[in-house]
Amino acid sequence: MSSLLSRIEQNLNRLSEAERKIGEYILEHPELVPNMTTKDLSKNSGVSESSIVRFCKSIGIGSFKSFKLELVKDITLTGMNLTDFDILQKRDEPYDLFQKVTYVNKAAIEATPASLDRKEFEKAVEILSHADKLMFYGVGGSSTAAIDAYYKFTKLGYQCTTNHDFHFLLSAIPYLTEQSVFFAISMSGKTKDVLELSRFAKSQGATVIAITNIDKSPLYKEADIRLCTPVVEQDFRIGSIPSRMTQLTIIDSLYLSIFHSKGEKVIDKYHKARNEVIRLRR
Amino acid sequence: MSSLLSRIEQNLNRLSEAERKIGEYILEHPELVPNMTTKDLSKNSGVSESSIVRFCKSIGIGSFKSFKLELVKDITLTGMNLTDFDILQKRDEPYDLFQKVTYVNKAAIEATPASLDRKEFEKAVEILSHADKLMFYGVGGSSTAAIDAYYKFTKLGYQCTTNHDFHFLLSAIPYLTEQSVFFAISMSGKTKDVLELSRFAKSQGATVIAITNIDKSPLYKEADIRLCTPVVEQDFRIGSIPSRMTQLTIIDSLYLSIFHSKGEKVIDKYHKARNEVIRLRR
DNA sequence: TTTTATTTGAAATTTAATTTCATAATTTGG
DNA sequence: CCAAATTATGAAATTAAATTTCAAATAAAA
Known part of the structure; x- marks a missing residue:
């Protein structure tokens, strides 16, 4: 336990009511305090600003500013950021x-x-390095990952398809082969459209790679390769925001791995495109 | 070597004279700086206080206070963070x-x-809460953020536009008004197309909100509101991957803030859409 | 019950950070 | 080489944050 926080904890019962409130708040959210002003902290702990200043003195630190600095040191040392x-x-x-x-x-x-299984990930890279056509599908919050993947893998020379339109993809799936990969992106793993396209793609011999929560969902069960995202606390205000980040992180990693495994061949083409971007930027 | 100090060291020759003086002083006495005020530091390094504030921005940190906090972390970590x-x-x-x-x-x-300035962020939320039309534009790695924002804000009832096609947006901009917001998303802040559309949108009276690296780029200078992303270590293998994450984080935060400020009105519609999704999922 | 000590927050004050703006220095284009 | 534009800079003004003062409320002691 870090020294400043434990000092607060130990002195808690010796402090007056207002000061104890402050101490309790700090112990609960130490990582937020360094960015706060006295006003913020006074609001959050329900006391006056003057009490904040007195609190610092009570626990032996001369000013609120110094207190914040000490707290940062403490937090940094114990690695307890947020x-x-x-x-x-x-x-x-x-x-x-x-x-x-x-x-x-x-x-x-x-x-x-x-949540991501190393072997599954490596399997995905292996399959991708021999694939020709890739198709990405995700609806709602997962469509961002699908589109992002579409761009990335196009840059690597794959023949890629993605679309929001279920029927559009439906008509493209018959052209998939054993060398093709269908990416099914769905947090819940239950989205009807995603499941139906996955099954159809699989019936064409394509490999189905699922990017989905680590959870026994239909998609999880049916996919050939499962790249699992963690199940994050569901807060109604936050919704699917963090899960999109994990989907993107997995896409990024696949992209880099393929980029690396394709080596020189791609790098050359990549630089051509990149130089053109810089030139056009003036 | 700690990352913040080495970042200062590396950028030393790119800084202006006054800013370099500050950097040099900090590199010599890093442990003293967190307890200093802008006045102290300005006296000790022989420059004005304004230059201190500018220095912080130049090396990618939004305020002097944040800088001091980062410095403490850095100093605390030195030697133990391999x-x-x-x-x-x-x-x-x-x-x-x-x-x-x-x-x-x-x-x-x-x-x-x-890197994100609190006031700028709050200004953005304020402007958005009274806006009607929103337009999002980003090319390359930043297009993902544009598309993601497009979906999110459409869900909140805004009239949104985005497209990869420069000319398409060009023809839509004349319909923007004083109540409109143009989001310019560009890591470098130098992308020609983004700049041109921003200027055009501004000439129509729209507010230009830039999501761009904290760096004195043309876009940074021209935007009405700057939501700055951190300048992250450039590794050629990694490219713009992490900066897209920060763009999305900012979009997410704006979205949630508006969602919250619009309150009941939106929540009702949101739930209608959501229930329909669940019903269709079977 | 009165007096005294302690605790507390509102308001005033002091101090710090940031922005604005005018000027000086530098670079760019003719 | 000069004029125009751009960039860099600090003084002064503004805004925000921290601290102090002080009066009122509460609790403890006489």
Whole structure:
């Protein structure tokens, strides 16, 4: 336990009521405090600003500013940046929401290595390196990942297809072969359209790679390769925001891996495109 | 070597004279700076206080206060934080790349609060809450953020437009008014097409909100509101991957803030759409 | 019950950070 | 080489944050 926080904890009962409130708030959300003003902290802990200043003196630190500096050191040393989703309890002022989003997105990405199976990932890279056509499909929040993947893999020379229109893809699937890959992107793994296209693609001999929550959903069961995203705390305000981050992280990783495995051949073409971008930018 | 100090060191020759003086002083006495005020530091390094503030922005941190906090973290970590470096040094096997991506994405999101200016963010929310039409434009890696924003804000009832086609948007801009907002999304802030559309939109009276790196780019200068993303370590293998994550994080936060500020009115419609999704999913 | 000590927050003050703006220095285009 | 435009800079003004003062409320002691 870090020294400053434990000092606060130990002195908690010796402090006056207002000061104890402050101490309790700090112990709950230490990582938020360094960015706060006295006004913020006074609002959040329900006391006056003057009490904040007195609190600092009570626990032996001369000013609120010094206190914040000490706290940062403490937090940094113990590596406890934004540990709890207590941050979700914050009020919903715009900037609070920004911090909340930052936190959940970071946490979701952090949780990804735990849900993604290494062997499945390597299998996906292996399959992709011999694939010709790729198709990406995701609806709602997952459509962003599909579109992002579409761009990335097109840059690597694959013949890619994606579309929001179910029927459009339906008519393209018959052209898929054993060398093709169908990416089914769905957080829940239950979306009807995604499931139907997956089954159809599979019936054409294509490999179905699912990017879906690690959860025994229909899509999870039916996919050939499962790249699992973590199940993140569902907060109605946050919705599917963090899960899109994890989908993108997986896409990014696949992209880089293929980029790397294709080696020189791609790099040459990639630089051609890149130089053109720079030239056009003037 | 710690990342913030080395970042200062690396950028030293790119800075102007006054800013270089500040950088040099900080590199000499990093441990003193967190307890200093702008006045102290300006006296010690022989420049004006304004230059201090500008210096912070130049090296990619939104305010002097944030800078001091980052510096404390940095100093505290020095010598004990080899893990970051280790990860980036890893070989390029697929799973190594996955870890690398996870790491850089996480780090980028973590760095966002330091680059995003709270006031600018709140200004953006304010403007958006009274806006009618929104237009989003980003090319290359930034197009994902544009498309994602397009979906999100459409769900909130805005009249949204986005397209990859420069000329398509060109023909839509004359319909923008003082109540409209043009989102210019560009990491570098130099992309010609983005700049031209921004200027055109501005000439129509629309507010230009830029989502761009905290860097003195043309877009940074011309925008009405600047939502700055952190300048992340450029690794040629990683490219713009992490910066897209920070763009999305900002979009997410704006979306949630508006969602929240619009309150009941939207929630009702939102649930209608959502229930329909669930029903169709069977 | 009165007096005294303690706790507290509102308002005033002081201090710090940031922005604005005029000027000086530099670069660019003719 | 000069004029125009751009960029860099600090002084002053503004805005925001931290701290102090002080009066009222509460609790403890006489």
